[in-house]
Amino acid sequence: MAPPRLPPAVRRILSTGPSIARLASKSVLSVSGSQAPEFLHGILSSAIPTSTRPFYSALLNAQGRVLYDLFVFSDHNINGRPAYLLEFNSHSSEAPPLLDLLKRYVLRAKVKIRDVSQEYDSWAAWDPTKDPEWESQRDWHFAESGAIEPAWPDPTEEWPWGSQEHFIRDRRAIGMGHRLLVKKGSRPAQASHYDQVAQIAYNLHRIVHGVPEGHIDISPNNAFPLDSNLDIMGAVDFRKGCYVGQELTVRTYHKGVVRKRILPVLIQSFESRSSSEPADVDESFESDIDIQPSLVVKGSGPRPRGSGKLLSNSHGVGLALLRTEHVYGRDAGHLELVFASENGASWAVAPWWPEWWPQQ
Structure with a gap:
């Protein structure tokens, strides 16, 4: 489904030129020590590269549900030895604090973990004219x-996430x-030749690209990694050795069915849909609102089962966790997707498949 025409308020805020935004909602942990790679692995x-390189990953609980999605930057300690910086969403949530969680797993590993949020700021930058120069053609593996x-x-020729310290190519989309x-x-x-924009512009940037991020979109202790597109965004390795939450994740890959996905949506009043x-x-809606499927022609078929969830949203666009059968039903004109606000x-909710979405 082609992306819809966006509301004027979104088009006014959405940055189309070289843009950079400071992300105040992020915290950073340092993980160093001779056994840091084995510890994170x-x-x-996701699999930890043999040399210290950046990547995107997630931390799951024992039941295979997401606790944190995070970027892992390459770094070095005061002795010049390789280390890692973990950037994650710092807002309080249902997940245990990441620092406490990692320390719980250390046991006897030769690893040092500390909070360095007061030492670093996190930034996102994008340039529609320059980024395609390094964006290689993507191929995909499709599981049943x-x-x-x-x-x-071949990662031995060029690491997809880049090779510089404190820098990551954002390959999620x-x-x-x-x-x-x-x-x-x-x-x-880059700030000298990029337009510095507010974080809301970055949020709209990732929403229209269909990229979930943080505790609002990927609900801690509730969200499954595949429902949250972490597989497509490169955060899950289905062939690596044991890690926390691996059993259910791999079982779903081989024997389960992915029934839900997070997609960008256009939010419209019934009068303007x-x-x-x-x-x-003008309004932003609470996250976690139920999105209900409704038959366009009453009595034309069985009542649709299940519901979706509205996630991050602003100025009439957002992300939503939706059953794929409901999305296909709406594409075919059989269903409408609706929710009720607090008042x-x-x-009405109109989802679309991002242009980058893999096609089998």
Whole structure:
């Protein structure tokens, strides 16, 4: 499904030129020590590269549900030895504090973990004209369960996430740009020739690209990694050795079915939902609102089962966790997807598949 025309308020805020935003909602932990790679390999859902390189990953609980999605930057300690910096969403949530959680797993490993959030700022940058220069063609592995994995080119030739310290190519989706860490209070070098924008512009950037992030989109202790697109975004390795939450994740890959996905959605009032020019939506809605499927023609079929969830949203666009059967039903014109706001008003939800979404 092609992306819809966005509301004027979104088009005004959405940055289309070289842009950079400081992400105040992020914290950073340092993981160093001679056994740091083995330590992270045993708890994160992605494989740890043999040399210290950046990547995107997740930490799951024992039941295979997501606790944190995170970027892992390459770093070095005061002795010049390789280390890692973990950037994650710092807002309080149902997940245990990440520092406490990691220390619980250390046991006798030769690893040092400390909070360095007061030393670094996290930034996101994107440039629609320059980013395609390094964005290589993507191939995909499709599992019968519906899981999808990016098949990167030979990593010995070029690491897909980049090779610089404190810098990551954001490969979660085509067009996302890159992430970087800089010393607290400093400005990245790119800031001199990028437009600095507010974090809301970054949030809209990732929403329209269909990229979930943090505790609102990937609910701690509730979200499954495949429902949350972590497989497509390169955060899950289905062939590595044991890690926390691996058993259920791999079982779903081989024998289960992925029934839900997070997709970008257009939020419209019922009066304007058929308009070719979507109206501005002034309000933002609470996350976790139920999205209900409704038959377009009453009595034309069995009542649709299940519901979806509205996640991050602003200015009439958002992300939503939806059953794929409901999305296909709406594509075919059989269903409408609706939710009720706190004041009782009804709203229509129009999902779309991002342009980068893998096609089998």
